[in-house]
Amino acid sequence: MADYKIVFTGPVGAGKTTAIASLSDIPPIGTDEAATDMTRERKPRTTVAMDYGLMKIADHERLHLYGTPGQERFDFMWDILTEGGIGLVLMLDNSRKHPQQDVDFFVTAFRDYIAKTQMVVGVTRMDTHPAPGVSFYHRCLAAHGLNPAVFEVDARRREDVGTLVKALLHSLDPGLRP
Amino acid sequence: MPVTTVSIFNVPERTSAQFAILFESPGWEKVRLLTMGKPQVGVVDLDSSDPDRVWKEYRKRYPEVPSVILSTRPQEREGALWLTKPVSPAALKSAIARARKGFAPAPQPAHTVVSRPREDVATRAATTALDAEIEDRCCGDAPDIDPRNADDVARATYCIQGHFQALLSHCCALVIRDGKSRAIEGLPGPFVVHRNGIETTIRPNVLRSVCLIALREDIVHLRELVGTAPAPATPLQPLAPVLWQVALWSARGRLSRDIALDVPVRIRHWPVFTRWTETPNAMRITALLVGAPHTPLDAALALGVPHRHLFPLLSAAQAVGLLESLPGHASTPRIREERRSGGDRRGETGAREGERRESTDRRGILRRILGRLAGR
Numbered sequence: 001m002a003d004y005k006i007v008f009t010g011p012v013g014a015g016k017t018t019a020i021a022s023l024s025d026i027p028p029i030g031t032d033e034a035a036t037d038m039t040r041e042r043k044p045r046t047t048v049a050m051d052y053g054l055m056k057i058a059d060h061e062r063l064h065l066y067g068t069p070g071q072e073r074f075d076f077m078w079d080i081l082t083e084g085g086i087g088l089v090l091m092l093d094n095s096r097k098h099p100q101q102d103v104d105f106f107v108t109a110f111r112d113y114i115a116k117t118q119m120v121v122g123v124t125r126m127d128t129h130p131a132p133g134v135s136f137y138h139r140c141l142a143a144h145g146l147n148p149a150v151f152e153v154d155a156r157r158r159e160d161v162g163t164l165v166k167a168l169l170h171s172l173d174p175g176l177r178p
Numbered sequence: 179m180p181v182t183t184v185s186i187f188n189v190p191e192r193t194s195a196q197f198a199i200l201f202e203s204p205g206w207e208k209v210r211l212l213t214m215g216k217p218q219v220g221v222v223d224l225d226s227s228d229p230d231r232v233w234k235e236y237r238k239r240y241p242e243v244p245s246v247i248l249s250t251r252p253q254e255r256e257g258a259l260w261l262t263k264p265v266s267p268a269a270l271k272s273a274i275a276r277a278r279k280g281f282a283p284a285p286q287p288a289h290t291v292v293s294r295p296r297e298d299v300a301t302r303a304a305t306t307a308l309d310a311e312i313e314d315r316c317c318g319d320a321p322d323i324d325p326r327n328a329d330d331v332a333r334a335t336y337c338i339q340g341h342f343q344a345l346l347s348h349c350c351a352l353v354i355r356d357g358k359s360r361a362i363e364g365l366p367g368p369f370v371v372h373r374n375g376i377e378t379t380i381r382p383n384v385l386r387s388v389c390l391i392a393l394r395e396d397i398v399h400l401r402e403l404v405g406t407a408p409a410p411a412t413p414l415q416p417l418a419p420v421l422w423q424v425a426l427w428s429a430r431g432r433l434s435r436d437i438a439l440d441v442p443v444r445i446r447h448w449p450v451f452t453r454w455t456e457t458p459n460a461m462r463i464t465a466l467l468v469g470a471p472h473t474p475l476d477a478a479l480a481l482g483v484p485h486r487h488l489f490p491l492l493s494a495a496q497a498v499g500l501l502e503s504l505p506g507h508a509s510t511p512r513i514r515e516e517r518r519s520g521g522d523r524r525g526e527t528g529a530r531e532g533e534r535r536e537s538t539d540r541r542g543i544l545r546r547i548l549g550r551l552a553g554r
């Protein structure tokens with residue numbers, strides 16, 4: 001059995017759990033628990049360990065979808081999660097107060113992984129919070145020397161999350177033919 | 179259940195500290211990290227260049243201690259159970275409890291649930307039909323051009339002046355500049371450009387027809403809306419996706435004459451393909467041209483895409499300000515180098531051969547994931 005994985009990360013409530021559920025062939029395995037700190041304001045239940053979903057690619061190939069915990073105090077899991085991954089999906093919530101800080105935090109935290117692979121960015125809640133726009137995130141990412149795909153997404157829509165992952169695959173290999 | 183003492187073996191100091199934090203978290207009251215003495219359960223990381231040696235050292239230090247092995251690869255060791263990385267805290271907690279009880283059978287782990295791909299047949303059919311329609315309406319069916327043939331070039335390029343695309347671009351620029359809404363009058367329905375979006379009831383297929391004909395200035399013109407514009411009667415459509423779509427319809431497989439065939443171009447950022455129309459091969463073309471400038475002809479050659487797929491995408495990217503021409507810049511034959519692997523490989527070194535095979539394997543798995551996302 002050959003196993004591959006994509007890691008979803010981002011702040012609390014950005015839609016990582018939902019995005020994984022949108023793509024997964026199995027009911028996603030979450031480890032949400034009642035939030036016990038400031039995260040409660042944003043999400044009554046938050047992912048304290050990680051989320052897990054699975055896509056069967058072929059008879060002997062599986063794509064694992066891992067979501068990192070949104071709470072920064074669990075960042076020790078991230079090194080383990082990213083090992084052997086093929087790319088990173090950064091989910092951002094456009095309704096948060098300091099989106100640039102979110103970008104800076106996660107891009108810095110996953111700097112080594114991004115350097116080895118590729119990343120794409122999905123921005124949620126743009127329907128209810130249109131500002132800042134996608135160009136804002138491009139500027140934030142450019143400050144880190146990055147120019148990934150940044151898409152408005154609704155994490156509940158499989159087409160949106162699928163398009164985001166497709167962009168990740170083509171970023172990894174533009175020569176990739178459908 | 180009483181507290182279980184656990185020792186961690188063969189992990190970096192930072193990771194060890196992180197385990198300590200984890201074990202002090204809520205829900206881990208029954209587990210205590212032991213740094214000295216004999217633990218009740220040992221946790222050992224066997225991902226190293228010599229796992230047998232690590233295991234030997236571990237067993238020398240902790241003989242007969244029930245153990246949990248963390249590894250990305252299968253590990254069968256006596257008196258131990260294996261957890262594949264990455265390991266969730268929940269899985270670790272469960273494994274420690276099982277080890278403490280002498281490896282009583284555990285409930286079936288959730289991640290061994292048999293995977294069944296979704297049957298997306300209906301979605302697939304709809305998507306395929308939609309893709310065909312997009313290709314027909316945005317790309318047409320013209321063959322590739324010979325750039326030395328003037329007739330070919332004339333056939334495959336177009337001038338936006340006198341067409342709806344030019345009028346809409348001009349209107350958007352004015353509205354963005356002074357914030358005053360403007361109506362485009364003389365169309366088969368209302369069309370008002372506001373700073374925060376476009377208000378129209380014109381149906382897409384009608385608007386597409388408008389894009390394909392030359393407009394008469396005495397019939398179609400702009401009118402500035404004086405005073406406060408009334409509240410939009412229909413939901414506003416964002417400017418960029420509409421402009422993008424209008425440019426694709428206008429191009430219909432052709433290249434704007436403002437883009438030279440032999441000058442390298444770069445796409446500044448990815449178009450928002452979750453909200454903007456994604457034409458055939460759009461992602462491949464974007465990934466290439468975001469990464470490195472190519473002339474349009476080189477890009478088509480490098481990716482092996484038809485000109486009718488490439489040209490409208492470049493035209494639309496230019497319409498929304500995402501295309502940058504770089505005269506004098508060298509075109510980067512990024513993919514052609516990879517494509518060479520299918521040709522003459524005489525003299526290829528072993529290392530190069532290995533890289534090529536790895537690249538091919540990787541492309542294979544990425545392609546299969548892509549196919550799976552497309553519902554194939």
